[in-house]
Amino acid sequence: MVAMLKPLVSIVIPVFNGANYLEQAVASALQQTYENVEVIVVNDGSSDGGSTERVARKFGSAIRYYDKPNGGVASALNFAIQKMEGRYFSWLSHDDVYRLDKIERQMAYLCNHDLDDVVVYSDYDIFSDDDIDRSVTVRMPAISPRYFRYWITASSQLHGCSLLIPRAVFDKVGGFDESLRTTQDYELWFRMSRYFEFRYLPGVAVAARSHARQDTRKLTAIVQAETSRLYGDFVRQLGSDDIPPDPTAACSYLSLASSLWQRGFRDAALRAETLAISAGAARRAVILRRLLAKLLLLARALARKVISPRHRQSLQAICKEILFRDGR
Structure with a gap:
């Protein structure tokens, strides 16, 4: 011991x-x-x-x-x-x-x-x-x-x-x-x-x-491509026991898809959306969460140019609260 x-x-x-x-x-x-x-x-x-x-x-x-x-x-x-x-x-x-x-x-x-x-x-x-x-x-x-x-x-x-x-x-x-x-x-x-x-x-x-x-x-394109493939593999490997049920598995998949869209991982996000629909999520909810996540992705890109790292950290906490409020 x-x-x-x-x-x-x-x-x-x-x-x-x-x-x-x-x-x-x-x-x-x-x-x-x-x-x-x-x-x-x-x-x-x-x-x-x-x-x-x-x-x-x-x-x-x-x-x-x-x-x-x-x-x-x-x-x-x-x-x-x-x-x-x-x-x-x-x-x-x-x-x-x-x-x-x-x-x-x-x-x-x-x-x-x-x-x-x-x-x-x-x-x-x-x-x-x-x-x-x-x-x-x-x-x-x-x-x-x-x-x-x-x-x-x-x-x-x-x-x-x-x-x-x-x-x-x-x-x-x-x-x-x-x-x-x-x-x-x-x-x-x-x-x-x-x-x-x-x-x-x-x-x-x-x-x-x-x-x-x-x-x-230095290797932004390589990083994005490699990371996108990795997270696609992660989503495919997740089993039902890996998904938080609170409040529902569908909400957890929606939150996962939102996070992946927000980071620019399209294929992984689409896979998570498919799983959300299979778990009972409404297609309208899927589309709305996708739009919100893409807006946050654009906002993050803008924030990197005009906002200090310390203030970005606070904004990220607020965004995560919005994205994960009903999915974790």
């Missing part, structure tokens, strides 16, 4: 051309208040003339450093999973920063509740480049494990670096899908949640940096 000892936690940092931010990330991992951690840095074939390696080498034996040919973040994470000695896995992107009590709080939660093979997720901050003092906090909901697969399909909020994952979970479901460029994390969380519970621990675990050099900002 977790309560009997302080198991080793492996903090894994994959990096590609990340010399600008890597030092801050590694420092936040090494300064964790939880005493039993190992920090693994995997250089995924950086092409910056050795700059990333020089930053990592500064930490000497305090970290375990590996250099491998470039294969993408999923391959770097899988490489680290094979090398890790810890009983728990915690991912830290090279451009993000852990709160210093991230591991301690999550391990204490597992210990206090006598939980073993459970994935813990928490809140996170988003900040722009180096302006960490003006971050926006994203609060996660406490989702029933029974409906977690529905929630992860209806929402894109879960941040992988806020998670703490038992090694046994990878032994059961496998690692990250290396064929995916940008959605390897959500595909794995969906797969994990079929067999393991995800439990919410309130409190910020990580500060996530938003900057122009991120893959998801």
Whole structure:
């Protein structure tokens, strides 16, 4: 049982051309208040003339450093999973920063509740480049494990670096899908949640940096196409037991379709609408919810241009209340 000892936690940092931010990330991992951690840095074939390696080498034996040919973040994470000695896995992107009590709080939660093979997720901050003092906090909901697969399909909020994952979970479901460029994390969380519970621990675990050099900002078309396919697969895999019945399954499918339309995932949204109609939703209600969602999609695009991130966060909360009021 977790309560009997302080198991080793492996903090894994994959990096590609990340010399600008890597030092801050590694420092936040090494300064964790939880005493039993190992920090693994995997250089995924950086092409910056050795700059990333020089930053990592500064930490000497305090970290375990590996250099491998470039294969993408999923391959770097899988490489680290094979090398890790810890009983728990915690991912830290090279451009993000852990709160210093991230591991301690999550391990204490597992210990206090006598939980073993459970994935813990928490809140996170988003900040722009180096302006960490003006971050926006994203609060996660406490989702029933029974409906977690529905929630992860209806929402894109879960941040992988806020998670703490038992090694046994990878032994059961496998690692990250290396064929995916940008959605390897959500595909794995969906797969994990079929067999393991995800439990919410309130409190910020990580500060996530938003900057122009991120893959998801440089590869917009690739991200959209890959994500659209992924969510289409999610909707097809949802079973009747995954759908919240409160107030009705039809309402939950409608809310799911609205969320998918709002994020621009047309095929997945149409599939969710078909399921809503099969569950008893009126076609008129389906059309009205679709129109509302498309209006919100346009409003979101406009908001990105004219409204600050902090104010957008408040508006998103209002929109979610409208979309999910009768479906969750």
